[in-house]
Amino acid sequence: xxxxxxxxxxxxxxxxxxxxxxxxxxxxxxxxxxxxxxxxxxxxxxxxxxxxxxxxxxxxxxxxxxxxxxxxxxxxxxxxxxxxxxxxxxxxxxxxxxxxxxxxxxxxxxxxxxxxxxxxxxxxxxxxxxxxxxxxxxxxxxxxxxxxxxxxxxxxxxxxxxxxxxxxxxxxxxxxxxxxxxxxxxxxxxxxxxxxxxxxxxxxxxxxxxxxxxxxxxxxxxxxxxxxxxxxxxxxxxxxxxxxxxxxxxxxxxxxxxxxxxxxxxxxxxxxxxxxx
Numbered sequence: 001x002x003x004x005x006x007x008x009x010x011x012x013x014x015x016x017x018x019x020x021x022x023x024x025x026x027x028x029x030x031x032x033x034x035x036x037x038x039x040x041x042x043x044x045x046x047x048x049x050x051x052x053x054x055x056x057x058x059x060x061x062x063x064x065x066x067x068x069x070x071x072x073x074x075x076x077x078x079x080x081x082x083x084x085x086x087x088x089x090x091x092x093x094x095x096x097x098x099x100x101x102x103x104x105x106x107x108x109x110x111x112x113x114x115x116x117x118x119x120x121x122x123x124x125x126x127x128x129x130x131x132x133x134x135x136x137x138x139x140x141x142x143x144x145x146x147x148x149x150x151x152x153x154x155x156x157x158x159x160x161x162x163x164x165x166x167x168x169x170x171x172x173x174x175x176x177x178x179x180x181x182x183x184x185x186x187x188x189x190x191x192x193x194x195x196x197x198x199x200x201x202x203x204x205x206x207x208x209x210x211x212x213x214x215x216x217x218x219x220x221x222x223x224x225x226x227x228x229x230x231x232x233x234x235x236x237x238x239x240x241x242x243x244x245x246x247x248x249x250x251x252x253x254x255x256x257x258x259x260x261x262x263x264x265x266x267x268x269x270x271x272x273x274x275x276x277x
Contacts, residue, residue: 001029001030001031001192002030002031002032002033003030003031003032003033003052003053003188003192003196004032004033004035004050004051004052004053005017005021005032005033005034005035005051005052005053005054006034006035006036006037006042006045006051006053006054006055007034007036007042007054007055008036008037008038008039008042008055009036009037009038009221009222009223010039010148010149010222010233010237011149011218011221011222011225011230011233011234012076012233012234012236012237012238012242013055014036014214014217014218014221014222015207015211015214015218015234015238016074016200016203016204016207016238016242017200017203018203018207018213018214018217018218019202019203019206019207019213019214020032020199020200020202020203021034022217024203024206024213025199025202025203025206026199026202027199028195028198028199029195030192030195030196030199032053035051036221038105038128038129039055039056039057039105039108039129039180040057040104040105040106040107040108040126040128040129042054042055042056043056043057043059043060043105043107043108044107046060046061046064046067046068046183047060047063047064049064049067049185052184052185052188053182053183053184053185053196054182054183055074055180055181055182056180056181056182056183057105057107057108057109057110057112057179057180058109058112058178058179058180058181058253058256058257059107059108059109059111059112059260059266060107060108061181061183061273062257062260062266062267062269063107063266063267064183065269065270065273066269066270067185067186067187068183068184068185068186068273069183069184069186069193069273069274069275070181070182070183070245070253070273070274070275071181071182071183071184071193071196071197071200071275072197072201072244072245072274072275073182073197073200073201073204073242073243073244073245074181074182074200074204074242075178075179075180075181075182075241075242075245075249076179076180076181076237076238076241076242077176077177077178077179077239077241077242077245077249077252077253078176078177078179078236078237078239078241079166079170079176079177080164080166080167080170080236081166081177081179081236081237082113082164082165082166082167082168082169082170082177082179083109083110083113083114083145083146083147083165083166084145084146084151084154084161084163084164084165085101085114085118085143085144085145085161085162085163085164085165086133086136086143086144086145086146086154086159086160086161086162087136087142087143087144087159087160087162088136088137088139088158088159088160089160090160090162097142098118098121098142098143099121099123099142100123100124100125100140100141100142101114101118101121101123101124101125101141101142101143101144101145102124102125102126102127102132102135102136102140102141102143102144102145103124103125103126103127103144103145104126104127104128104129104132104145104146104147105126105129106124106126108129108147109178109179109180110145110146110147110165111124111145112260112265112266113145113165113166113169113177114145114165115263115265116169116259116260116263116265117163117165117168119263125140125141127144129146129147129148129150130148130150132144132145132146132150133146133150133153133154133157133159136159137157137158137159143162145165147179148233149225149229149230149233152229152232152233153229165177169256173252173255175248175251175252175255176241176248176249176252177252177256178249178252178253178256179237181253182200184196184197184275193275194275197275201243201244204238204242204243205243207238208238208243211234218230218234245274250274257269
């Protein structure tokens with residue numbers, strides 16, 4: 001069976017999907033029509049329900065939870081890996097004016113986290129995540145919320161960290177921060193969904209056990225990223241929660257959604273949105 005599959009060009013995604021789309025593990029008869037693009041574009045593809053399996057931000061999942069289920073494998077959760085709030089000028093959060101802030105997409109988890117902690121900021125400008133540093137250096141916004149590899153590069157460009165949004169989440173909840181997950185169309189037969197989750201787990205484990213096997217594919221899609229940043233990126237976002245969400249991972253996601261719903265930042269979502277065998 002052929003499935004449409006979407007994931008980003010970021011190293012953590014190309015690392016975990018490499019084996020299953022390049023025949024390095026047994027896909028049990030599943031084949032994939034692959035789309036690779038920025039995560040905010042993937043979020044919007046899920047909104048139109050024209051992709052069967054996709055990486056997406058947990059923020060975006062709240063808007064498609066009636067059409068998709070979250071797989072237990074493939075998620076980006078963890079500790080000390082959340083979005084950062086940065087600025088051209090050093091300052092203290094709460095003691096500086098943040099009238100306009102750059103965000104990496106309306107439906108990114110980064111934007112939802114920022115909204116949880118900075119509800120007073122009303123003007124946000126959307127940028128491709130990789131363009132936010134330049135926007136700050138040009139003075140287009142007061143601050144910016146950065147994700148992905150930019151957390152490893154902003155200081156080299158003379159920018160300053162104002163806040164660690166993931167750290168704030170962890171301090172308040174003692175839970176890992178849910179960033180993105182893998183969602184599958186819930187109209188697919190249950191046996192296909194379970195098989196898909198199993199195949200993805202094989203792909204993740206293969207990548208972890210053979211880290212050099214995906215190096216060419218990862219590097220090819222990492223644009224100008226140097227090898228050390230790629231290594232740090234993968235080690236930060238691919239971990240035990242990527243292999244399996246487990247009880248703690250599911251609890252973190254439910255807590256995230258519950259807090260956001262309480263503040264009317266996301267719509268009410270169904271009670272059951274995790275794939276269960």
